[in-house]
Amino acid sequence: MSxxxxxxxxxxPWTKLSSRHEPSLLLFRPRWDKLVNPRTQQPMDRLVLxxxxxxxxVALTEDxxxxxxxxxxFGTSTVTTEIPGGMVDRGEAHADAAQRExxxxxxxAARAWTYLGAVEPNPAFHDxxxxxxxxxxxxxxxxxxxxxxGEDIVVYTEALTRVAERVxxxxxxxxxxxxxxQRVIDLYDTTARRRNHGPHAD
Amino acid sequence: MSxxxxxxxxxxPWTKLSSRHEPSLLLFRPRWDKLVNPRTQQPMDRLVLxxxxxxxxVALTEDxxxxxxxxxxFGTSTVTTEIPGGMVDRGEAHADAAQRExxxxxxxAARAWTYLGAVEPNPAFHDxxxxxxxxxxxxxxxxxxxxxxGEDIVVYTEALTRVAERVxxxxxxxxxxxxxxQRVIDLYDTTARRRNHGPHAD
Numbered sequence: 301m302s303x304x305x306x307x308x309x310x311x312x313p314w315t316k317l318s319s320r321h322e323p324s325l326l327l328f329r330p331r332w333d334k335l336v337n338p339r340t341q342q343p344m345d346r347l348v349l350x351x352x353x354x355x356x357x358v359a360l361t362e363d364x365x366x367x368x369x370x371x372x373x374f375g376t377s378t379v380t381t382e383i384p385g386g387m388v389d390r391g392e393a394h395a396d397a398a399q400r401e402x403x404x405x406x407x408x409a410a411r412a413w414t415y416l417g418a419v420e421p422n423p424a425f426h427d428x429x430x431x432x433x434x435x436x437x438x439x440x441x442x443x444x445x446x447x448x449x450g451e452d453i454v455v456y457t458e459a460l461t462r463v464a465e466r467v468x469x470x471x472x473x474x475x476x477x478x479x480x481x482q483r484v485i486d487l488y489d490t491t492a493r494r495r496n497h498g499p500h501a502d
Numbered sequence: 503m504s505x506x507x508x509x510x511x512x513x514x515p516w517t518k519l520s521s522r523h524e525p526s527l528l529l530f531r532p533r534w535d536k537l538v539n540p541r542t543q544q545p546m547d548r549l550v551l552x553x554x555x556x557x558x559x560v561a562l563t564e565d566x567x568x569x570x571x572x573x574x575x576f577g578t579s580t581v582t583t584e585i586p587g588g589m590v591d592r593g594e595a596h597a598d599a600a601q602r603e604x605x606x607x608x609x610x611a612a613r614a615w616t617y618l619g620a621v622e623p624n625p626a627f628h629d630x631x632x633x634x635x636x637x638x639x640x641x642x643x644x645x646x647x648x649x650x651x652g653e654d655i656v657v658y659t660e661a662l663t664r665v666a667e668r669v670x671x672x673x674x675x676x677x678x679x680x681x682x683x684q685r686v687i688d689l690y691d692t693t694a695r696r697r698n699h700g701p702h703a704d
Binding site: 310311312313314325326327330333335337338339340342344346347348349370371372373374375376377378379380417418419420421422423424425426427430447449450451452453454470473474475476478479482483484485486487488490 | 512513514515516527528529532535537539540541542544546548549550551572573574575576577578579580581582619620621622623624625626627628629632649651652653654655656672675676677678680681684685686687688689690692
């Protein structure tokens, strides 16, 4: 059985009857939409978190080390290992946000920038994208970080091969970090899985 | 310059002074924590969205096609192409949730299940994990889907190679979908990027 993704024009977009904002939650602004389910014709209230675009950066030094940041994360209540990144400011280009976040969070600047594409952090309730950037030839331009009052960050560098090992060991598991890294290095041994459990992709 | 991730014991966890819940937003429950930044000793209010764990499933049919779902997503206001998935119910094992979501959303059951690991959807404000599962030998067990009132889903199947092309064309970009798929098939040509812009990972 194989059905075309556009068979009979379904699924249809939902019709919006009304929208109501709630007070900002700093990182995003909740909005309740009243929408009609085209399958049932019933109206439903659905939540959207209006969220600015995000950026993150796979940043490699001149001696080919990956720049990492460690910080306490409030969601998981743990110290995580991640790549630098943050929110795109209002009116700012995401390319500029990537350079700014790298400089503010790590004190590094890059010789060359390559766009790696964008992902949807969660289309079910976020309206934003996360843009991935590759920064190469990175070098220190500042010894002190420009941290927000809400940040406490430790910067360090590590060989890419060691980073891939950390991913496979489950020590780095923020999905937006993995998504950016995966566009620069292979993180998983997919071949073995396909051989054991499924078809070959090529 | 390379600093150990644990240098001087930093970054430290933040001390929680108090917690206050807001009314549930259906998908999650907002909680404001008052925390002390160990770098500045200043208290700050930080938002956590308490969220149940999620699951998603890379499901392959007996004739080696990937099972995909198309649905209207309220965050992006677009129809997306994704793999099946959803929330783990209270008290439910995520392995059971994966089997339930596959059956409810697509009408398929699998002969074999392989755990692909978990990721943090966003440790900055979510406290949950998304568990990735591989389901092989999938076959139809029901012709009608068990959809929630808030769902309108079209199911179809497609060759894995075609799915990888869709990813590279930017037609599939939900990061949790990409994260699961990446553990079964190679989605990106990382070698060319490293050759052009950076070091080799191995």
